[in-house]
Amino acid sequence: MSLPDRMMPVAFPILKSMQYCAVGVGRPDYNSLDRYIAAAKDAGVPVVNVGARDKDGVVPYLIKQVGGVRVGIISYGFAPPDQEGLELRKRRYTALKEVREKSDFLVLMDEGSVTDEDWIKRQAERWGAPDAIIGNRLGMSLLAQHRVIGKTWVLPSTPQTKKIGLLEVRIEPGKDPQMNYSQGNLNEADVPEDPVVKKALDDYAAAEIQRAAAQSAAVNQKLGSTAQPAVVTKSGSAGTTTSGVYYDSRTCAPCHKSQYESWAASKHASAVKTLVAKGRDMPACLNCHSERYRQTSAYLPSDQGFKLGVECASCHSRVLPHGPAGPDKSIEGDKIDLNTCRVCHDKEQSPDFEKDHKSYWKRTRHDDVRASQ
Numbered sequence: 001m002s003l004p005d006r007m008m009p010v011a012f013p014i015l016k017s018m019q020y021c022a023v024g025v026g027r028p029d030y031n032s033l034d035r036y037i038a039a040a041k042d043a044g045v046p047v048v049n050v051g052a053r054d055k056d057g058v059v060p061y062l063i064k065q066v067g068g069v070r071v072g073i074i075s076y077g078f079a080p081p082d083q084e085g086l087e088l089r090k091r092r093y094t095a096l097k098e099v100r101e102k103s104d105f106l107v108l109m110d111e112g113s114v115t116d117e118d119w120i121k122r123q124a125e126r127w128g129a130p131d132a133i134i135g136n137r138l139g140m141s142l143l144a145q146h147r148v149i150g151k152t153w154v155l156p157s158t159p160q161t162k163k164i165g166l167l168e169v170r171i172e173p174g175k176d177p178q179m180n181y182s183q184g185n186l187n188e189a190d191v192p193e194d195p196v197v198k199k200a201l202d203d204y205a206a207a208e209i210q211r212a213a214a215q216s217a218a219v220n221q222k223l224g225s226t227a228q229p230a231v232v233t234k235s236g237s238a239g240t241t242t243s244g245v246y247y248d249s250r251t252c253a254p255c256h257k258s259q260y261e262s263w264a265a266s267k268h269a270s271a272v273k274t275l276v277a278k279g280r281d282m283p284a285c286l287n288c289h290s291e292r293y294r295q296t297s298a299y300l301p302s303d304q305g306f307k308l309g310v311e312c313a314s315c316h317s318r319v320l321p322h323g324p325a326g327p328d329k330s331i332e333g334d335k336i337d338l339n340t341c342r343v344c345h346d347k348e349q350s351p352d353f354e355k356d357h358k359s360y361w362k363r364t365r366h367d368d369v370r371a372s373q
């Protein structure tokens with residue numbers, strides 16, 4: 001599902017209220033599998049996956065009774081790399097054979113891109129292919145259409161969650177299932193707000209803003225900034241405080257042209273653009289991704305031609321302000337160090353930082369500039 005850990009306890013009860021009867025394990029879920037399984041279990045949504053064995057609470061398949069019909073659900077999700085190869089393939093076949101025998105209608109969630117046309121044909125000859133496959137190589141694209149291969153319906157699953165699919169199945173004894181597939185758009189405009197979901201998301205947003213405010217306060221304290229954290233007014237929006245001192249990077253450019261250029265070409269300079277591209281330019285994220293937001297709680301969504309993001313002052317606040325004479329050299333402790341980075345490059349947001357800090361540092365200290373000086 002590719003959810004931040006903090007969102008799992010919010011998301012699973014929503015899935016439950018939508019009557020989800022199973023979730024699989026995709027590549028992103030595998031990163032925090034234990035928390036994923038725990039949150040699903042708390043909400044009562046079973047996790048189905050043939051790969052992740054030895055995990056309490058994960059089953060290889062499920063059988064649901066739906067109006068007298070036995071509906072099997074099996075999932076070939078992500079599997080740990082140490083399980084690849086023959087052993088994993090055997091487990092997949094065994095589970096498939098078992099669940100095929102026990103069910104009248106079988107759905108395979110293929111989040112591991114295991115199945116394809118040949119695979120479907122082979123299973124059809126052996127013990128029967130699934131009746132429907134969600135995902136797989138053929139279906140993992142925004143543009144994918146459903147396909148029928150033999151008697152199996154392959155349905156698209158789009159990671160971008162732009163569409164929702166509906167498979168209508170009619171089962172009569174002694175006959176093949178009759179199916180009909182349609183898709184609807186999931187645009188905000190077409191779909192009315194669900195009050196239960198809205199409340200869960202509002203509560204989450206309020207908690208995130210509280211967390212962001214606390215984080216912002218901690219960040220500012222570490223950086224010695226006088227800015228106040230965002231003031232929480234109501235759910236979903238942060239109030240304004242403008243006591244922070246914000247040094248626009250453009251003010252540094254005349255005296256530090258080369259550092260300015262190296263910064264402007266860096267990812268730091270487009271950290272707001274990153275959020276905008278994801279539709280996530282919201283307080284909880286701007287708190288690290290935007291210097292302007294951190295200091296003033298104000299924020300310009302489109303950068304009007306100017307780079308916004310992590311700016312000079314995010315790293316160099318200790319020597320600011322200074323004029324044409326430069327910083328006062330007699331002041332001790334104004335050196336930038338790794339702790340400057342750690343306020344944002346923490347375990348959660350930058351898991352590689354501690355291990356690779358030399359490389360991070362090297363890419364940040366305007367080396368490209370020094371080389372040419």
Ligand code: HEC
Nearest residue numbers: 267268270271274288289310314340341344360361363364
């Ligand atoms: C105010 C928060 C903040 C501070 C302080 C900060 N960074 Fe970053 N850093 C970010 C964000 C946010 C990104 C991601 C930008 C993007 O991709 O949109 C990032 C990205 C980077 C990248 C690019 C990683 C890549 O994917 O190539 C490097 C390198 C980096 N930071 C090094 C550093 C170093 C070294 C320091 C300390 C001297 C530092 N950062 C201080 C927030 C910060």
Ligand code: HEC
Nearest residue numbers: 274278280284285287288343344345346349350351352353
């Ligand atoms: C504690 C500071 C912090 C917060 C809060 C934060 N980020 Fe980041 N973000 C970073 C840093 C640091 C990086 C660079 C990580 C690296 O390259 O090691 C980064 C990188 C990114 C990237 C680019 C790299 C990637 O993993 O795809 C995206 C996208 C991103 N953040 C989105 C978000 C969103 C969305 C939020 C809010 C839900 C958020 N960030 C909140 C610090 C933060």
Ligand code: HEC
Nearest residue numbers: 249252256259260263268310311312314315336364365366
């Ligand atoms: C993400 C952190 C970060 C950002 C953002 C950043 N710098 Fe730096 N800067 C560094 C690091 C690291 C060094 C090297 C410090 C050292 O070696 O002790 C450095 C060094 C410098 C120096 C000292 C001379 C030199 O080249 O070593 C100047 C001047 C400077 N930066 C100016 C700027 C200006 C101006 C901006 C914005 C346009 C900026 N920096 C943005 C991290 C940053």
Ligand code: HEC
Nearest residue numbers: 247251252255256312313316319320322323324325326327
């Ligand atoms: C009017 C010119 C001027 C402006 C504007 C200016 N600086 Fe400087 N800065 C200097 C001078 C001069 C030095 C000293 C250079 C030296 O010692 O070699 C300096 C030194 C620095 C250093 C190195 C500090 C050290 O001792 O390692 C950093 C970092 C720095 N400036 C950051 C900034 C940032 C960030 C801005 C914008 C907010 C900025 N400067 C604006 C003139 C300026």
